[in-house]
Amino acid sequence: MTDAGTLGRRDDWSGVRAVVAGFGVSGFAAADNLTHLGAKVTALDDVADGKLEGATLLEVLGATVKLHPGATSTLPADADLLVVSPGWKPSAPLVVQAHERGIPVWGEVELAWRLRDLDNPAPWLCVTGTNGKTTTVQMLDAILGAAGLRSAAVxxxxxxxxxxxxxxxxxDVLAVELSSFQLHYSSSLSAEAAVVLNLAEDHLDWYTGPSAMADYAADKGIVYDRVQKACIYNVADPETERLVREADVIEGARAVGFTLGTPAVGMVGVVEDLLVDRAFIPERQTSAAELCALADLPSPAPHVVANALAAAALARAHGVPQVAVRDGLRGFRIDGHRIATVATHRAVTWVDDSKATNPHAAQSSLQAYDPVVWVAGGLAKGARFDDLVAAVRSRLRGVVLLGRDRAVIAEAxxxxAPDVPVIDTGGDETGSGQQSGSGPMERVVEAAARLARPGDTVLLAPGCASQDQFRNYGERGDAFAEAVRRHIAGADT
Structure with missing residues (x-):
């Protein structure tokens, strides 16, 4: 049998015993396509109820599906390949057992790279970083579409x-968002162009020990390995440039910085109210090409501008014309729960940035408003808030805390910022009573209203994950918006 670690789309997968760990969206996709290729697939997940969408279909196709507590404790004895879904730690029993037995461990992204159609190998434009990945990838996809290309954000x-x-x-081309978890299990990816948007503490419940941050950064840096045309980095974040310098790229690949300031040669940046390119034009030594105006973006917030510059650089590396950058960004709209204005009432603006689930994202959001009543808290995932608070304390009118790890923020x-008023609304209650007006966000909004003055922004930028009180950040943002609307309705009666 062919060594499973060398298999690709054109190879014979019959007889390959592939184990897929995790039965979420990417796990199902991996199991489904491996089954169609002829592999003998076993899909495993430690779910409580034993039923997940797609399980029956896979069984009909011939796969073995084991969904029950303890299903992932032991790697099958005949396994030739282990494909793990994002989030599986290197310490997970299946992963440890695979390494001990010399069995290849791939992520779903690694599998996808190996299964590309080599007759039509759509280039990958890859985006990673602590924050801004999804918005950047969606901006990139919009630009590619404006250029008439068949693309997808994946x-x-x-x-x-x-x-x-x-x-x-x-x-024609793929805009690929990659987490550190996905990159950890990728070993042959060769992007046409790639960017690490930024690096800050995150997922310190996954990366542990004294080298946690270094390990996290190293996984992010994998995206630059074997890059073909351009490694895009953040001029304001020297760590991203360091990762470029250390990457083993294809000969001829360039380093291209993005900056919120005036760009040097080989960069993209901002001049007055314009986003400009001094990297992908022949006359870059003496001039810059206009890409779009700040007014073409969905928000002038600094992190949104930075994301747009990164997306533009990736698209330009692919050869997209300037006008497509402008048209794509002009028509782009940010997803919900990302600096979304909920309402303005009595000169106080209420903003939902529930997607800000770590301190770095919260800081980016806070730096777009002044003065601000900050709503924060949830699951801190081991993160610290001292740098964030020190950076934004002059902007804070007050702070409203909720969630399990609110004390971590309170201590910072x-x-x-000992003079900033803080209201602690508790953290044990879930959001289940929100629709009846009795959930935790009701207390949060009432507290924020007491602190806010005309001209202020009340900003939900928790800096934490949401699962202590809500199913996800979307439900948290929806609860905030509903509580704001009820508060305004009550204030006007």
Whole structure:
């Protein structure tokens, strides 16, 4: 039998015993396509109820599906390949057992790269970083579409990459969002162009020990390995440039910085109210090409501008014309729960940025408003808030805390912003009573209203994950918006 670690789309998969760990969206995509290729697939997940969408279909196709507590404790004795869904730690029993037995461990992204149609190999434009990945990938997809290309936003957003590469109608190019988890299990990816948007503490419940941050950064840096044309980095974040310098790229690949300031040669940046290119034009030594105006973007917030510059650089690396950058960004709209204005009432603006699930994202959001009543808290995932509070304390009118790890934020506030008023609304209650007007967000909004003055922004930018009180960040943002609307209705009666 062919060594499973070398298999690709054109190889014979019959007889290959592939184990797929995790039965979410990407896990199902991996199991489904491996089954169609002829592999003998076993899909495993530790779910409580034993039923997940797609399980019956896979069984009909010939796969073995084991969905029950303890299903992932032991790697089958005859396994030739282990494909893990995002989030599986290197310490997970299946992964440890695979390494001990010399069995290849791939992520779904690695599988997708190997299954590309080599006759129509759509280039990958890859985006990673601590924050801004989804918005950047969606901006990139919009630009590519404006250029008349068949593209898709895939990976950590939208469609699993495996589904996209196996689509019967080939794509021209793929905009691929990649998490550090996905990159950890990728070893042969060769993007046409790639960007690490930024690096800040996150997922310190996954990366542990004294080298946690270094390990996290190293996984992000995998995206630059074997890049073919351009490694895009953040001029304001030297760590991203360091990762470019250390990457083993294809000969001829360039380093291209993006900056909110005036760009040097070989960069994209901002001049007055314009986004400009000094990297992908022949006359870059003496001039810059206009890409779009700040007014063409969905928000002038600095992190939104940075995301747009990164997306533009990736698209330009692919050869997209300037006008497509402008048209794509002009028509782009940010997804919900990302600096979304809920309402303005009595000169107080209420903004939902529930997607800000770590301190770096919260800081980016906070720096777009002044003065601000900050709503924060949830699951901190091991993160610290001292740098954030020190950076934004002059902007804070007050802070409203909720969630399990609110004390971590409260302690940072007491150290670095002791004069800022703080209201603690508790953290044990779930959001289940929100629709009846009795959930935790009701107390949050009432507290924020007491602190806010005309001209202020009340900003939900929690800096934490949501699952202590809500199903996800979307439900948290919806609860905030509903509570704001009820508060305004009550204030006007």
């Amino acid at each position: 990976g950590n957003v939208g469609r699993p990459v495996t589904e996209a590469v196996m689509d019967p109608t080939p794509y 506030l007491s150290r670095h």
